[in-house]
Amino acid sequence: MAHLSPLPADTTPELKEDFAIFIDILGFVPNSLLTMQRRPQIVKGFAELTKAVMAADGTVDRGFKRVLAHFASRAAGCQYCEAHSLIAAGLHGVSDEKIAAVWDYQTSPLYSEAERVALDYALAAGSVPNQVDDALMVRMKQHWDEDQIVEILAAVSLYGFLNRWNDSMATDLEEPPKALGDKILKKGGWTGGKHTK
Numbered sequence: 786m787a788h789l790s791p792l793p794a795d796t797t798p799e800l801k802e803d804f805a806i807f808i809d810i811l812g813f814v815p816n817s818l819l820t821m822q823r824r825p826q827i828v829k830g831f832a833e834l835t836k837a838v839m840a841a842d843g844t845v846d847r848g849f850k851r852v853l854a855h856f857a858s859r860a861a862g863c864q865y866c867e868a869h870s871l872i873a874a875g876l877h878g879v880s881d882e883k884i885a886a887v888w889d890y891q892t893s894p895l896y897s898e899a900e901r902v903a904l905d906y907a908l909a910a911g912s913v914p915n916q917v918d919d920a921l922m923v924r925m926k927q928h929w930d931e932d933q934i935v936e937i938l939a940a941v942s943l944y945g946f947l948n949r950w951n952d953s954m955a956t957d958l959e960e961p962p963k964a965l966g967d968k969i970l971k972k973g974g975w976t977g978g979k980h981t982k
Contacts (some may be wrong), residue, residue: 853888
């Protein structure tokens, strides 16, 4: 059960446009933002950062950025964000088959070598203590240019904020990501943890 209850979306009318960003990303306004709206400027700032990090004009695929976010969340142990990021990946073009193979990314032909390295990087960057080392950066630079590495790390870092927020708040998981977690993530040990009622 959440430590603070989410407020109704219409509690703060000036956040309507900010919430619309997340409806586009997830199909609904997440409970994390409905809780966060107690301080509207935090929602506004987070919405701006999200737009910048997940922008369509980047060179890293928008759907793949959500898969990167999933791996960063997996490293951090935030089961709320693990499920949310994969919902968003599917809404931004990642196939159901590729999402279903997320636990087998190292061997699945659905993932390229460049993607495997980036997902290893997301796991390392999302870990505490941080596990990014020189050898991993050499591998990254073999597949991704410097601008792309910045985009990749930005996706990991964006979810670092969400991982801390949602695990600290024990944010209740909404039904669509819970259903995806039950269908796809359970085989790897996902339970929903403190985020399920």
